[in-house]
Amino acid sequence: MIKNFLKLISSEFQLMIKGSVFSFVLYCLLIISCAIFALSLKDESMEINTRLSFLYIMIFFISLFKVEKIYDQDFDEAKLHQYLLSPFSLEIIVFVKNMMIYLNLIIFFFIFSPLILIILNIDLTYLLKINSLLALSLLSIIFIASMTASITISKNNRLSLTSILTLPLFVPILIFSMAITDLIDFNTGKMYLFFVAYFLLNLAFSPLLTSFALKKLSV
Amino acid sequence: MIEVNNLSFARGNTLIYKNINFKIRPGELLLIQGANGVGKTTLLSNIVNFIDPLEGSITYNNLVIDNHIASQSFLYIGETNFAHDSLTLNQNIEYWLSIHNVKFNNSIKNKSVSYFFQELNLDKKFYQLSFGQKKKLQLLLLMLVNKPVWILDDPLSGLDDRTIINLNTLFEKKLENKGIIILASHQNINLNNYKTLQLK
Amino acid sequence: MFAITPNALSNFMISLSRYVILLSLVLISVSIFLIIFLENDYYQGISFKIMFIHVPTAWLSLAIFLVMGISSIIGLIFKSPTAFTVARSLSPIGLIMSIIVLVTGSIWGNLTWGAYWVWDARLTSMLILAFIYLGHILLLYSFEHFQKADFAASILAIIGLVNLPIVKFSVDWWTTLHQESSVLRMGGPSMTNDYLITLLVSFFGILMLTIFWFSNIFYIIVEKRKMERSILLND
Numbered sequence: 001m002i003k004n005f006l007k008l009i010s011s012e013f014q015l016m017i018k019g020s021v022f023s024f025v026l027y028c029l030l031i032i033s034c035a036i037f038a039l040s041l042k043d044e045s046m047e048i049n050t051r052l053s054f055l056y057i058m059i060f061f062i063s064l065f066k067v068e069k070i071y072d073q074d075f076d077e078a079k080l081h082q083y084l085l086s087p088f089s090l091e092i093i094v095f096v097k098n099m100m101i102y103l104n105l106i107i108f109f110f111i112f113s114p115l116i117l118i119i120l121n122i123d124l125t126y127l128l129k130i131n132s133l134l135a136l137s138l139l140s141i142i143f144i145a146s147m148t149a150s151i152t153i154s155k156n157n158r159l160s161l162t163s164i165l166t167l168p169l170f171v172p173i174l175i176f177s178m179a180i181t182d183l184i185d186f187n188t189g190k191m192y193l194f195f196v197a198y199f200l201l202n203l204a205f206s207p208l209l210t211s212f213a214l215k216k217l218s219v
Numbered sequence: 220m221i222e223v224n225n226l227s228f229a230r231g232n233t234l235i236y237k238n239i240n241f242k243i244r245p246g247e248l249l250l251i252q253g254a255n256g257v258g259k260t261t262l263l264s265n266i267v268n269f270i271d272p273l274e275g276s277i278t279y280n281n282l283v284i285d286n287h288i289a290s291q292s293f294l295y296i297g298e299t300n301f302a303h304d305s306l307t308l309n310q311n312i313e314y315w316l317s318i319h320n321v322k323f324n325n326s327i328k329n330k331s332v333s334y335f336f337q338e339l340n341l342d343k344k345f346y347q348l349s350f351g352q353k354k355k356l357q358l359l360l361l362m363l364v365n366k367p368v369w370i371l372d373d374p375l376s377g378l379d380d381r382t383i384i385n386l387n388t389l390f391e392k393k394l395e396n397k398g399i400i401i402l403a404s405h406q407n408i409n410l411n412n413y414k415t416l417q418l419k
Numbered sequence: 420m421f422a423i424t425p426n427a428l429s430n431f432m433i434s435l436s437r438y439v440i441l442l443s444l445v446l447i448s449v450s451i452f453l454i455i456f457l458e459n460d461y462y463q464g465i466s467f468k469i470m471f472i473h474v475p476t477a478w479l480s481l482a483i484f485l486v487m488g489i490s491s492i493i494g495l496i497f498k499s500p501t502a503f504t505v506a507r508s509l510s511p512i513g514l515i516m517s518i519i520v521l522v523t524g525s526i527w528g529n530l531t532w533g534a535y536w537v538w539d540a541r542l543t544s545m546l547i548l549a550f551i552y553l554g555h556i557l558l559l560y561s562f563e564h565f566q567k568a569d570f571a572a573s574i575l576a577i578i579g580l581v582n583l584p585i586v587k588f589s590v591d592w593w594t595t596l597h598q599e600s601s602v603l604r605m606g607g608p609s610m611t612n613d614y615l616i617t618l619l620v621s622f623f624g625i626l627m628l629t630i631f632w633f634s635n636i637f638y639i640i641v642e643k644r645k646m647e648r649s650i651l652l653n654d
Binding site for chain 3: 144147151152171198201205209212213216217
């Protein structure tokens with residue numbers, strides 16, 4: 001069982017690598033929109049908060065799209081039938097999938113972040129801080145996004161992109177990320193703690209609710 | 220033994236079927252037939268407990284089928300393909316075998332691959348295959364995963380004559396070993412002895 | 420609650436609703452009478468009288484969400500159709516309550532603070548509550564099959580229930596402009612008695628109206644389902 005689990009993880013990793021073209025496209029979109037944003041406030045000296053808020057909101061939308069795409073592809077009916085009959089519980093598969101999406105997005109962000117910061121005219125001394133805060137908050141974002149994707153990708157659903165309806169659920173993360181930009185010069189230890197606690201809360205809830213929703217809604 | 224009592228099912232506001240009763244003992248094959256839209260696929264997914272029936276009960280060895288029993292003893296092959304498009308054949312086989320928690324053995328794998336595919340490059344991408352070849356990849360699970368009950372949704376469509384003969388021998392072997400096969404199909408199968416259920 | 424069939428609850432509620440609407444009309448007319456004859460506030464003039472709609476609806480919109488979340492949890496755990504139907508019939512009421520809170524609040528805010536809207540802790544969390552209600556309703560009606568819709572919407576309600584305290588806590592990070600609670604607080608209420616009595620009378624009036632409304636929506640849903648099911652099985 002453990003050997004097969006490791007094999008499963010390695011297969012999921014391969015799958016993630018194959019799917020990273022989509023992430024690359026999304027990050028190109030991010031860079032283009034950051035460039036347009038920076039261009040539009042060329043002469044005005046916008047505060048660093050505004051630039052960082054823009055970055056956070058874009059990253060948030062990117063992860064929403066990515067999660068929705070992966071869930072749409074990898075949890076279609078035929079695959080879900082096999083997952084349901086597997087000895088591994090669906091919660092574990094969902095967890096592995098979420099972690100792979102997270103890895104994919106965060107690695108791309110680490111690669112692109114210097115470029116993005118330069119485009120947005122943010123001092124590169126903030127690089128480490130921004131990266132580590134984003135790495136922590138992205139975990140929670142992906143776990144919430146998986147819940148909302150699972151309740152909205154169902155083939156029985158008449159509306160498309162309904163996960164936009166569930167945007168209010170992301171508000172804590174967004175608010176805290178904005179608060180970070182206020183506090184970026186101060187000690188952010190409390191923030192890290194909040195993100196870890198919020199992630200643990202999501203870890204307890206999210207795979208359960210996601211797999212439940214997939215079982216009930218998508219089969 | 221699978222026993223179905225007084226089963227009915229509705230999707231949304233339309234009744235798909237009602238009052239279905241049958242019994243299958245080990246070593247028997249049930250062929251579910253009927254026109255399009257009478258609920259063959261729905262009946263199968265009802266048996267595997269993917270969806271809950273409106274009324275009635277389904278039992279396996281006198282136990283009501285839940286997720287645990289289903290995952291222990293059922294192998295379900297549906298109409299649509301479950302393979303990942305971006306992986307190669309070999310990677311796909313490995314992926315689904317690890318999902319089904321099968322001890323991986325290269326020689327058995329190669330034997331079963333050569334049983335269905337005469338000569339095939341396993342490093343081909345999945346999307347490069349033809350429809351029949353994709354179907355065969357699904358059926359490969361029948362040989363590699365060891366579960367007592369097979370539930371197959373239209374396994375014969377798109378296969379060439381040679382593969383259908385091979386599949387029939389597989390069915391015969393399974394029935395000799397006291398397995399249970401339930402299959403929904405429009406075609407008849409070349410077996411001496413099987414039950415049919417006509418859905419209306 | 421999870422052993423009761425939807426049918427029994429709907430019969431009970433509908434038989435009760437006659438008395439409830441009577442009581443609610445009496446209470447609301449008494450409260451209107453009281454509000455008219457109440458002295459104007461020294462600082463705020465007549466505008467503070469909007470409080471007697473604003474505060475009860477604010478309490479109710481939070482209470483309704485709590486009931487909705489709890490009944491969603493019960494529904495998911497015990498697979499109880501009654502609990503799902505309770506959640507389904509409560510969400511439109513909650514949405515309208517929270518919209519009333521936002522509208523009356525912003526009118527009041529314009530009269531006293533001089534701005535219709537500020538991004539303050541209370542206001543933001545109430546707005547998010549309204550959005551979650553809206554999402555719940557849209558999710559309910561985006562599925563063909565009502566059971567699937569119930570499952571999806573109840574998951575949303577549970578996530579919302581978990582998230583709402585966090586939203587509240589996170590927006591408290593910023594300084595707040597909204598006044599402190601003056602009724603439900605440590606050391607007893609801080610208003611004078613005549614204000615408090617008027618507030619409570621209007622609260623119970625609106626509560627009774629809500630119960631009446633809820634029992635009617637519940638009854639309609641249950642009857643519609645019964646009809647569909649009978650058509651289904653006798654086809």
